[in-house]
Amino acid sequence: xxxxxxxxxxxxxxxxxxxxxxxxxxxxxxxxxxxxxxxxxxxxxxxxxxxxxxxxxxxxxxxxxxxxxxxxxxxxxxxxxxxxxxxxxxxxxxxxxxxxxxxxxxxxxxxxxxxxxxxxxxxxxxxxxxxxxxxxxxxxxxxxxxxxxxxxxxxxxxxxxxxxxxxxxxxxxxxxxxxxxxxxxxxxxxxxxxxxxxxxxxxxxxxxxxxxxxxxxxxxxxxxxxxxxxxxxxxxxxxxxxxxxxxxxxxx
Amino acid sequence: xxxxxxxxxxxxxxxxxxxxxxxxxxxxxxxxxxxxxxxxxxxxxxxxxxxxxxxxxxxxxxxxxxxxxxxxxxxxxxxxxxxxxxxxxxxxxxxxxxxxxxxxxxxxxxxxxxxxxxxxxxxxxxxxxxxxxxxxxxxxxxxxxxxxxxxxxxxxxxxxxxxxxxxxxxxxxxxxxxxxxxxxxxxxxxxxxxxxxxxxxxxxxxxxxxxxxxxxxxxxxxxxxxxxxxxxxxxxxxxxxxxxxxxxxxxx
Numbered sequence: 001x002x003x004x005x006x007x008x009x010x011x012x013x014x015x016x017x018x019x020x021x022x023x024x025x026x027x028x029x030x031x032x033x034x035x036x037x038x039x040x041x042x043x044x045x046x047x048x049x050x051x052x053x054x055x056x057x058x059x060x061x062x063x064x065x066x067x068x069x070x071x072x073x074x075x076x077x078x079x080x081x082x083x084x085x086x087x088x089x090x091x092x093x094x095x096x097x098x099x100x101x102x103x104x105x106x107x108x109x110x111x112x113x114x115x116x117x118x119x120x121x122x123x124x125x126x127x128x129x130x131x132x133x134x135x136x137x138x139x140x141x142x143x144x145x146x147x148x149x150x151x152x153x154x155x156x157x158x159x160x161x162x163x164x165x166x167x168x169x170x171x172x173x174x175x176x177x178x179x180x181x182x183x184x185x186x187x188x189x190x191x192x193x194x195x196x197x198x199x200x201x202x203x204x205x206x207x208x209x210x211x212x213x214x215x216x217x218x219x220x221x222x223x224x225x226x227x228x229x230x231x232x233x234x235x236x237x238x239x240x241x242x243x244x245x246x247x248x249x250x251x252x
Numbered sequence: 253x254x255x256x257x258x259x260x261x262x263x264x265x266x267x268x269x270x271x272x273x274x275x276x277x278x279x280x281x282x283x284x285x286x287x288x289x290x291x292x293x294x295x296x297x298x299x300x301x302x303x304x305x306x307x308x309x310x311x312x313x314x315x316x317x318x319x320x321x322x323x324x325x326x327x328x329x330x331x332x333x334x335x336x337x338x339x340x341x342x343x344x345x346x347x348x349x350x351x352x353x354x355x356x357x358x359x360x361x362x363x364x365x366x367x368x369x370x371x372x373x374x375x376x377x378x379x380x381x382x383x384x385x386x387x388x389x390x391x392x393x394x395x396x397x398x399x400x401x402x403x404x405x406x407x408x409x410x411x412x413x414x415x416x417x418x419x420x421x422x423x424x425x426x427x428x429x430x431x432x433x434x435x436x437x438x439x440x441x442x443x444x445x446x447x448x449x450x451x452x453x454x455x456x457x458x459x460x461x462x463x464x465x466x467x468x469x470x471x472x473x474x475x476x477x478x479x480x481x482x483x484x485x486x487x488x489x490x491x492x493x494x495x496x497x498x499x500x501x502x503x504x
Contacts, residue, residue, distance in 0.1 A: 009370075016273030019366065021272045024268070080367075085501070089380025093496035097486045104489055110374035112366050114271065114334075118261075121336040122362035129342025131402060133385035133411055141500035150383060153409035157402045159385055179464075237353045237356055244345035247310075247338070248393035 002105040007089045009082040010038055010112020012176060014199040017114045023113045025224040033065050036066070038078045041193045058091040066102045068097060082115035086136045087166050100154055100195035116223045120195035124205055125234075125242035127193065127225050131247065132160035137167070144177075154183035160231060160245055163224040175224060179213050182226055186210055191227035191243055194218055207241055234236035254357040256464035259341045261334040261365020269366045277363045284318050286340070290330045294450040304318035310343040317348060325464045334367035338388045338416050342387035368475045369414040372447030376457055377486075377494035379445065379477050382501065389419070389426045395455055396429075403430055407437035412497055415476040427476060431465050434478055438462055443495055444478035446470055450485060459485060459493055 006025045011017035026032060026042060033039070036052040044050050053061050061077065070077045079087035081159050089110050096103045121128045139147060154161050161182070166175040181193075188211035196204045196219070205215050210226065218224065231245040258277045263269035278284060278294060285291070288304040296302050304431065305313050321327045333341035341362050372378045392401060406413050413434070420428040424439050431444075440463035448471070450458045458468050462478065471477065474476045483497040 009374075011271070014273070016276070018272055018273050019263070019269050021268030080372050082374075084370060084378045084380050086381070089374075089378035090496050090499045093378050093381075093486065093494055095496055096488075096494070097484070097496075100486070100489065108494075110378065112269070112370040112374040114366060115365050116371060118334050118336060118367060119366040122261075122334075122341075122364040126304035126341035126345050126362065127293070128336050128386075129345075131385065131387045132378075133383065133406075133409075135297055135383045139429070142454045143501075150409045150411070152387075153405045157385075157409070159402070160408055176462045216353065217260070232349070234352070236348075237352065244342050244349075244350070244359075246346055249398055250394075 003072045004074045004107045004109070005065055005069040005077065005092070006109045006111055007077045007079065007083045007092055010041060010078050010080055010122070011114040012081055012116055012119040012199045013041065017119065017152070017199060019113060022113055024077050027079065028074060030074045031068055031113045032078060033061050034078035037054070038080050049209070059087060059095060062088065062092040062095045063102065064091065066106065069106045070102065070104070073227065075244055078144050079113070082113045083110060084112065085115045085134065116164065116224070119198045120193065120223045120225060123195065123203070124193055124207065126244040127160055127227060127231055128162070129162065129245040129247055130228065130230065132162060134162045136164045136165060137178055138165040139171065139174065147178070148151045148181060148245045151181050152185060155182055159227040160228045165220060166222055166224045167218050168220050176214055179210065182208050183190045186226070186229070190233045191233050193225040193243055195220055195225065196222040198223070207243055255324045256326045256359045256361070257317055257321040257329065257344070258327070258361045258363055259329045259335045260363040260392065261342055262293060262330050262332055263366040264333055264368055264371040264451045265293065265449070267369065267452060271365060271429055274363045277361070278330065279328060282325045283320055284328045284330060285313050286330035290332050294330070310340060311347060312348040314340065314344040315354065317344065318358065318433070318443050320474065321358045322354065322356070324380050329366070334365045335362055336364065337367045337386065368416065369477070370474045371450045372445065372477060375447065375450055375455070376445055376459065378408065379412055379479060379483055380414070381497040381499055382412065382480065382482065384414060386412060386414045387429055388416045388417060390417040391426065399430070400433055402456040403433050404437060407434055410480045411477040412480045417480070418474055418476045419470045420472050428466055431462065435462050438478070443483045443485050445477040445495055446474055447477065449472040450475070459495055
């Protein structure tokens with residue numbers, strides 16, 4: 001093996017959610033590449049090179065990482081959350097498949113992490129306690145028709161739905177359109193959770209209903225969870241509220 | 253607050269995948285409850301009590317944990333993987349909802365972990381790189397008709413499908429039935445991965461096709477991934493194979 005490339009998941013943000021294996025993979029690298037915000041969480045050790053880049057540069061970053069590893073370097077590409085969920089691992093394999101020689105002799109590894117929906121779920125209870133799906137609302141890479149079809153089928157299947165990339169400056173209406181569509185398929189009192197910056201100092205969590213959800217602000221740092229028919233909100237005597245989906249399902 | 257109850261995800265097994273926050277939550281507990289196999293991964297510190305129990309005792313364990321916390325103790329309930337995915341967190345909230353007084357004054361927390369599908373995905377590439385769903389095949393808690401409906405809709409939506417609890421001694425045919433059903437909806441060459449005991453010394457990963465999948469053995473420690481239409485297998489010059497799902501989707 002001439003070099004090494006590890007695609008590393010840093011988790012949602014806090015050091016307590018960074019796995020020891022991910023931390024070791026970063027420490028072991030000669031060069032660390034990634035989106036500026038994720039690289040910015042780390043501190044370079046002596047002699048280590050950090051190469052931050054823009055969020056929309058995934059394929060360029062993946063090719064660059066493979067080229068550096070082909071020179072014999074130890075390279076880490078970092079993602080927030082888990083690198084395999086709407087993140088850098090797929091981008092690296094897209095480059096590898098298009099140009100198999102780019103990976104010749106490189107020891108490629110993927111180091112998993114706590115993805116955003118698990119962290120969001122933990123902070124509000126157990127909304128993913130039963131069957132669920134994860135859908136990216138980014139339509140840079142697929143059509144809105146595909147997203148719409150998938151949302152309708154997810155509602156029919158009664159999955160809890162985790163929406164990644166719900167909105168951006170370029171697509172502010174995406175989440176509103178998705179919520180409007182789901183409102184055609186599910187009851188207005190369906191539990192909806194907006195979990196923003198989970199685990200960070202500016203964390204905010206809004207528990208609402210499908211009927212009221214369009215009024216909640218939402219950005220790229222927000223994970224949106226739409227409950228299934230069985231997802232429920234429970235109010236505690238201490239004023240706290242929890243959301244969970246029971247493990248069992250009664251027959252209709 | 254009279255006591256504390258933290259439902260903790262230990263990750264798939266290796267120490268490198270146990271988050272520092274989960275490790276700290278276990279160390280901080282006076283009493284640790286959980287399925288024997290998960291408690292068995294840990295070493296009690298001086299004065300700490302371990303209370304292992306059978307896998308089918310979730311609700312009894314949840315009620316017991318709440319009762320201990322109500323006495324003012326610091327209690328940890330441990331799950332493998334993430335506690336919110338087909339695991340103990342939902343069981344605790346089921347007990348809390350049925351008997352709200354059981355949670356009076358208890359500081360309840362959930363500590364997330366790396367769930368099995370993320371670890372399995374990392375070890376074979378990036379199969380969860382695009383929209384996906386997670387379905388438990390255990391029919392103790394829902395009917396087979398519900399599972400069947402959900403599998404058909406997941407196939408129609410073209411999700412990558414992660415199957416948890418694919419088989420047990422009591423339900424050896426569950427996975428075979430699910431694969432037969434999916435074979436009616438998806439092409440025979442669809443990529444299927446059986447990932448058993450990922451991260452453990454006895455890890456084994458089989459990459460196969462939907463047509464050949466019924467011949468692969470499978471147990472409760474196996475996570476089964478069924479690819480979408482776009483999931484692909486790539487063969488490397490070094491003999492290694494990777495499975496990934498591209499981030500983009502071309503139109504039909």
